[in-house]
Amino acid sequence: MAILDVQNLTVDFLLDDGGTLRAVDGTSFTIDSGEVLGLVGESGSGKSVTALSIMRLLDSQADITAGRIIFDGEDLAQKSEAEMRTIRGQRISMIFQEPMTSLNPAYTVGDQVSEVFRQHLHMGFGESKRRAIEMFERVKIPRAKDTYGKFPHEFSGGMRQRVMIAIALACGPDLLIADEPTTALDVTIQAQVLSVIQDLQHDMGLALLFISHDLEVVAQMCDKVAVMYGARLMEVGESTSLFAGPRHPYTDGLLRSIPRRGQPLTPIAGTIFDLRSPPDGCRFHPRCPYAEDRCRRETPELRALEPAGDGRLAACHFPLAGAGAKA
């Protein structure tokens, strides 16, 4: 059963000059309970905006202009701010990219975790403190008891991100959104934090929307992968089969641009277009080595590919065969 079903999500930003920019354009995907979906793409492709839309935490100049965000049977896009507050932090939580600035510097980390218990579960100070220390233990912060009264500046980035995870998972949510949770961390710390997320996701049976531009991390963490480019979804599929045989030329390009020993690095030619003036037809056509006339005219829809049954979707007129060769 899908805990989250995003249908045709469209988000527009109002620009200072009066124009609009479509940051997310008709995106649809689902996440089942206990499933991990990786959302990958370059910076500015709309990954974070998608995540913030689900949380309904978009800036005031951004607006969900179309689509539905069905969470546990109810459309979040239609919820009032008061209704969203009972969902945020309790049923859907989010951790962010910047562990150094995401915590409030003026309060102890203990207070910032126990606050969630007081807000959603209406606990007193003693009970919420006990539960916060329990959470510190679950995210494997050493000396959890002493940690309670410390301030964020006394911790490293990795430890702060563990505190953020403790905050996010305190109330046992159904869905966790992790927006590049380890991008700002050193590689060794990154592995530790990822294993904390992975263990807790498994133990708690969480649905996880894992946003990253690091394909290797996504391959390791995720059951399913959705690839975004220029505000649109390009390809969606099972993680293992998608990485083994990408069907969309963009996914193929992304995988080829991962450095591998003994293989020359092949970056995708060109740069991402300006979202204010997207190209006609397929948005990837200016950079696509296989682009034909039709790609410049007709926008390909995200659709199920042959052979049917493996659940692979791609938005391409001329999808690859699956082994990297042209169909």
Add this chain to the structure above:
Amino acid sequence: MLIRYSIRRLLETIPTLFIISVIVFSLVLLIPGDRVLVMLGYSGGDIADVISKEVYAAMEIRLGVNDPIPLQYVRWLGRALQGDLGTSPLHAIPVMDIILARLPATIYLALASIILGTLIAIPLGVAAAVKQNTWVDHLANGVVLFGLVTPGFWVALMLVLLFGVYLGWLPTFGYTAPQDDFVEFLRHITLPTIVLALDFASNVIRFIRTDFIEQMREDYVRTARAKGLSERLVIWKHIFKNSMLATVTVLGFDISRLMGGSTVIESLFAYPGISFLLLQSIFNRDFATVQGVVIFIALMVVFMNYLADILYALLNPRIRYE
């Protein structure tokens, strides 16, 4: 940690205090004319008619004017440290006693202005930041502009005209001690308080609004919202404490200014605080008192800034370790 920090900051005020003491001491040396004559209360006419050579010589010795200046400074400082700021030739009582008698009036006025100013500034500054470009923001902007562009003495005169002359509700000058008659005390303190509070509030509103808008863009605010906290908690718990870090510094500066008394406002309302005392003493060529009041005000400013620093450390957990 905080205690060690407090002590260190206290020690750091010593150089400032030293410089202040040198400047204040030098004031007397810079006075035009003969210090001995001034101390004898002489203000014109032929010296020989008024003062005998013996009296002059006795005063010369008492003041030690012929000693080397550094020695005079050390002697003066030694006495000042014991609370002896000399004797006013005009009133023939110790300067310290005069200052202590006038101090409560200034402190009451400063406290009343700070309380009223803060009660206006914090809610208005925060509301202006949270509800940008709404009527609250425009109102706050109006208060700030009015406070900044209208000089205090003009506002004071207008208030005197309105409440004192036309309406006759409030006295326009003077002071009654609160222990003598509390209602009269309030009636006397109201107008000068409004003038000073307006000035104080316009400074603080401007600062809080700017800082609050900056804080609202911080990542930790997004985290607080992502936790499902109410907007009230996000603003008054998470943003407010961080915003107060910067604001306390401004408050400390403004408060120390108020504690020194406002010369213009105190003289306009003939309000017997230490600033008014300073002005009167200058007119009366009572230099011992001038010196005493100046050093007192300077000490007050240094002390209030010190308190603001400590408060800042209390609010900001990071500062103590730096």
